[in-house]
Amino acid sequence: MAKILVIDDEAELRELMRLVLTRRGGHQVVLSAGGRDGLKKAFADPPDLAIVDVMMPGMTGYEVCRALRDNPKTASIPIIILTARGQPVDRDAALAAGADEHLVKPVTMAMLMEKVDEMLARRGGGEEVGGTLVMLSLRGGVGVTTLAVNIALLLAQKEAGEVCLADLSPASGHVALYLGLRPEPHWGKLPPDALDPQAIAPYLLRHDSGLWVLAAPYYPLVGRTMEPGTARAVLDALAQRFAALVVDTPSLLDEATMAAVETASDVGLVVTAEPASVQTAIGTLRALKTWDDKLSLILNQVTPGPPPPVSALEKALKRPFAAVVPFDPAQSQAVARRTPLVIGDPDAPLSQALRGLVEGFGG
Ligand SMILES: Nc1ncnc2c1ncn2[C@@H]1O[C@H](COP(=O)(O)OP(=O)(O)O)[C@@H](O)[C@H]1O
Numbered sequence: 001m002a003k004i005l006v007i008d009d010e011a012e013l014r015e016l017m018r019l020v021l022t023r024r025g026g027h028q029v030v031l032s033a034g035g036r037d038g039l040k041k042a043f044a045d046p047p048d049l050a051i052v053d054v055m056m057p058g059m060t061g062y063e064v065c066r067a068l069r070d071n072p073k074t075a076s077i078p079i080i081i082l083t084a085r086g087q088p089v090d091r092d093a094a095l096a097a098g099a100d101e102h103l104v105k106p107v108t109m110a111m112l113m114e115k116v117d118e119m120l121a122r123r124g125g126g127e128e129v130g131g132t133l134v135m136l137s138l139r140g141g142v143g144v145t146t147l148a149v150n151i152a153l154l155l156a157q158k159e160a161g162e163v164c165l166a167d168l169s170p171a172s173g174h175v176a177l178y179l180g181l182r183p184e185p186h187w188g189k190l191p192p193d194a195l196d197p198q199a200i201a202p203y204l205l206r207h208d209s210g211l212w213v214l215a216a217p218y219y220p221l222v223g224r225t226m227e228p229g230t231a232r233a234v235l236d237a238l239a240q241r242f243a244a245l246v247v248d249t250p251s252l253l254d255e256a257t258m259a260a261v262e263t264a265s266d267v268g269l270v271v272t273a274e275p276a277s278v279q280t281a282i283g284t285l286r287a288l289k290t291w292d293d294k295l296s297l298i299l300n301q302v303t304p305g306p307p308p309p310v311s312a313l314e315k316a317l318k319r320p321f322a323a324v325v326p327f328d329p330a331q332s333q334a335v336a337r338r339t340p341l342v343i344g345d346p347d348a349p350l351s352q353a354l355r356g357l358v359e360g361f362g363g
């Protein structure tokens with residue numbers, strides 16, 4: 001049984017939802033006819049899930065969503081927007097406001113129940129649907145962040161649940177930059193104690209696509225990295241809260257990166273054909289031998305020119321590539337526009353290559 005808050009100005013629908021959710025779902029239901037009253041109820045006693053109408057007198061459902069996300073007490077509760085507005089732009093608006101799902105009226109009660117059950121199961125079980133994918137290279141500039149960002153966006157499109165991308169860089173991470181987000185707040189501001197999903201929620205950013213982001217500090221940390229123990233707690237909390245977690249790591253095996261490798265279900269080691277990258281990858285494979293079975297190699301071609309002989313590289317690395325990502329001339333434009341290729345150009349070579357890779361992740 002869960003506690004569900006229903007905010008809708010339509011009395012009949014409210015009553016119908018109460019009936020169905022209590023009788024058929026066995027849930028406890030709190031009803032509210034408007035945004036302000038609904039928020040008051042939500043903050044006083046946070047529900048496990050909220051169902052929110054959009055068009056209501058006084059305060060819109062979008063405003064309600066934002067207010068719920070802004071309050072640490074309710075920041076991570078699942079929200080369903082239930083609305084008569086069914087255009088793609090309305091769905092985008094709902095997701096941008098912080099909703100997890102957008103259901104269009106008229107909706108059958110069976111369908112509503114199904115969504116509610118699905119969302120409660122997702123958060124309640126804490127089981128990792130897609131797991132944690134850690135992207136890594138101890139050689140900088142090989143495309144770790146580029147691949148992490150695009151893969152996370154693809155997972156957000158594919159996964160039924162929500163997806164988060166965490167940027168562990170202590171030196172001005174680029175995840176937020178590539179996504180066109182202002183890295184504020186970021187993990188540098190996290191309180192080191194009491195790091196659970198609820199506590200972290202206010203520090204997450206939301207991209208228009210629906211992807212959640214834990215940004216890195218804009219200004220490099222001088223003489224230190226993430227607080228000891230923080231990385232592990234943060235990663236555990238995010239893995240618990242999200243259906244899938246993608247982690248962009250800095251080019252070093254510091255405590256944060258090692259915590260990521262340890263908690264990962266998959267580690268994508270990014271390599272380019274450049275000798276320094278190959279040498280670094282060989283060393284990294286050896287250093288991470290304990291985690292060998294979850295490591296995959298990804299060849300990324302960050303420089304223009306004819307593709308290198310893949311077989312020769314595989315021989316040097318003594319293992320095959322899980323994916324080969326071509327050099328994509330559109331990539332620099334994508335960075336300039338702050339719109340990653342999988343969104344701005346789904347048919348671009350890089351987008352296609354990564355789509356193939358993502359299909360295999362998480363099962
Ligand atoms: N497949 C690719 N095709 C073209 N450019 C790429 C590709 N992958 C990465 N890049 C570019 O290479 C540079 C380094 O990428 P980045 O993801 O920031 O590397 P890292 O995180 O490994 O330091 C960026 O300018 C990025 O746009």
Ligand SMILES: [Mg+2]
Nearest residue numbers: 144145146174
């Ligand atoms: Mg990077």
